Amino acid sequence: xxxxIYDSRQQAVVDFEPIVPxxxxxxxxxxxxxxxxxxxxxxxxxxxxxxRRWFEATGQRVTLIRNxxxxxxxxxxxxxxxxxxxxxxxxxxxxxxxxxxxxSAYDALGVxxxxxxxxxxxxxxxxxxxxxxxxxxxxxxxxxxxSASVYFDTASWPEYGAxxxxxxxxxxxxxxxxxxxxxxxxxxxxxxxxxxxxxxEPESASWPSPWGRGRPGWHIECSAMATRYLGEQxxxxxxxxxxxxxxxxxxxxxxxxxxHGFAKHWIHNGMVNTGGQKMSxxxxxSLFAHDLLAATRPIVLRYFLGSAHYRSVLEFSDxxxxxxxxxxSRIEGxxxxxASVAPSALPxxxxxxxxxxxxxxxxxxxxxxxxxxxxxxxxLHGAVRAGNIAIDEGDETALAGxxxxxxxxxxxxxxxxxxxxxxxxxxxxxxxxxxxxxxxIDGMLADRREARANKDFAASDAIRDRLTGxxxxxxxxxxxxxxxxx
Numbered sequence: 001x002x003x004x005i006y007d008s009r010q011q012a013v014v015d016f017e018p019i020v021p022x023x024x025x026x027x028x029x030x031x032x033x034x035x036x037x038x039x040x041x042x043x044x045x046x047x048x049x050x051x052r053r054w055f056e057a058t059g060q061r062v063t064l065i066r067n068x069x070x071x072x073x074x075x076x077x078x079x080x081x082x083x084x085x086x087x088x089x090x091x092x093x094x095x096x097x098x099x100x101x102x103x104s105a106y107d108a109l110g111v112x113x114x115x116x117x118x119x120x121x122x123x124x125x126x127x128x129x130x131x132x133x134x135x136x137x138x139x140x141x142x143x144x145x146x147s148a149s150v151y152f153d154t155a156s157w158p159e160y161g162a163x164x165x166x167x168x169x170x171x172x173x174x175x176x177x178x179x180x181x182x183x184x185x186x187x188x189x190x191x192x193x194x195x196x197x198x199x200x201e202p203e204s205a206s207w208p209s210p211w212g213r214g215r216p217g218w219h220i221e222c223s224a225m226a227t228r229y230l231g232e233q234x235x236x237x238x239x240x241x242x243x244x245x246x247x248x249x250x251x252x253x254x255x256x257x258x259x260h261g262f263a264k265h266w267i268h269n270g271m272v273n274t275g276g277q278k279m280s281x282x283x284x285x286s287l288f289a290h291d292l293l294a295a296t297r298p299i300v301l302r303y304f305l306g307s308a309h310y311r312s313v314l315e316f317s318d319x320x321x322x323x324x325x326x327x328x329s330r331i332e333g334x335x336x337x338x339a340s341v342a343p344s345a346l347p348x349x350x351x352x353x354x355x356x357x358x359x360x361x362x363x364x365x366x367x368x369x370x371x372x373x374x375x376x377x378x379x380l381h382g383a384v385r386a387g388n389i390a391i392d393e394g395d396e397t398a399l400a401g402x403x404x405x406x407x408x409x410x411x412x413x414x415x416x417x418x419x420x421x422x423x424x425x426x427x428x429x430x431x432x433x434x435x436x437x438x439x440x441i442d443g444m445l446a447d448r449r450e451a452r453a454n455k456d457f458a459a460s461d462a463i464r465d466r467l468t469g470x471x472x473x474x475x476x477x478x479x480x481x482x483x484x485x486x
Contacts, residue, residue, distance in 0.1 A: 025232055029243055030045075053112070053414060134285070152190055193220045346407070383402050445483065448481070
């Protein structure tokens with residue numbers, strides 16, 4: 001079965017064949033570091049992390065580039081507002097501080113670092129060169145009002161609208177209503193490639209160019225960085241669904257007009273809804289990363305954010321994290337049982353050394369079919385149930401087979417709770433306390449087993465009651481007693 005992906009430009013599920021066999025070049029639009037990361041940022045980063053991990057499991061060498069937009073109108077506006085309120089943080093310091101917040105959130109979720117993470121401000125020369133090429137080819141012009149701004153001439157490119165299948169004359173809603181830029185355009189649908197420095201903006205937020213001091217437009221940044229690090233044509237361009245228009249539409253137009261093949265395939269992850277509404281700052285329903293990470297274990301948050309198909313809307317409600325924790329506890333419970341009953345049957349964490357042959361066929365087929373995560377998780381939980389049955393029946397051979405499958409699938413998903421990244425940063429005192437608690441409980445359970453063997457049920461019940469009163473729940477099976485904290 002070949003890898004299949006949904007190509008947003010073709011609007012169809014198609015076979016995926018990398019341009020260079022055995023290698024995948026991916027460019028993913030990263031954050032504009034204007035303010036703290038929220039659940040939508042986490043969901044997007046995790047979706048492409050899952051895709052990357054699966055490509056690697058199928059034997060592909062993945063070069064994933066995820067940019068940082070660290071110069072933007074909103075960054076300058078937020079810095080100015082903060083300074084007017086008495087702050088002293090310059091725009092570039094704000095951008096770097098927020099960038100670190102994003103990195104910390106990604107790290108907490110186990111999102112692998114990209115192969116490279118270029119900043120827009122470090123690639124100004126490449127952007128200027130690309131704009132010069134567009135002017136030379138007749139697809140861009142300097143502002144009509146004589147300013148240093150440069151615009152892409154959408155009328156010069158007949159394929160404008162190809163990504164979202166819109167006709168240019170139907171794009172009135174995309175008109176730029178900013179009076180400071182509209183005067184310099186031939187047409188309201190033209191978009192900025194280079195923005196002239198405005199009155200009141202700090203000099204540090206502008207760079208010299210053949211047209212005068214200014215800064216790049218948002219769209220040209222990604223075209224220049226993707227081309228610099230992946231070449232004029234690469235395999236996949238990804239990002240949130242909200243970026244399809246105008247951002248990705250404009251990226252495609254300017255790159256194609258420059259003569260570049262650019263992205264062979266486009267993929268987009270779905271949005272997050274809260275209470276049935278699309279999450280947005282204007283609605284005041286943003287769920288910020290630091291609050292989510294404080295509300296539940298990071299590995300449970302990763303499980304929840306990655307549980308839906310990447311293209312679907314992810315619904316968040318008050319019970320979402322509780323349900324995810326309950327589902328993930330069944331996986332952890334199996335790992336704990338297997339380690340207790342037959343330690344030799346449970347493989348150690350695989351640390352990315354998984355191949356497609358290591359996972360069940362149902363799991364592989366799900367991910368080969370446009371990264372079908374719900375079906376992949378169903379295969380995972382099926383293996384967990386089969387493993388628990390093997391434990392109940394005392395079948396160590398069957399247990400070893402199911403445990404190997406579970407560990408391999410968890411590795412592909414980045415969800416093995418025994419992996420080092422989930423244990424890094426754990427307080428050493430807390431670990432010692434948990435170990436001490438486990439030793440005490442295991443001792444009491446041994447006393448309870450002895451009492452039951454001697455038919456001293458009063459003593460057995462008394463031990464159980466003491467543990468229950470202390471918040472320890474017991475679950476008896478034919479071969480063992482499992483405990484958990486309630």
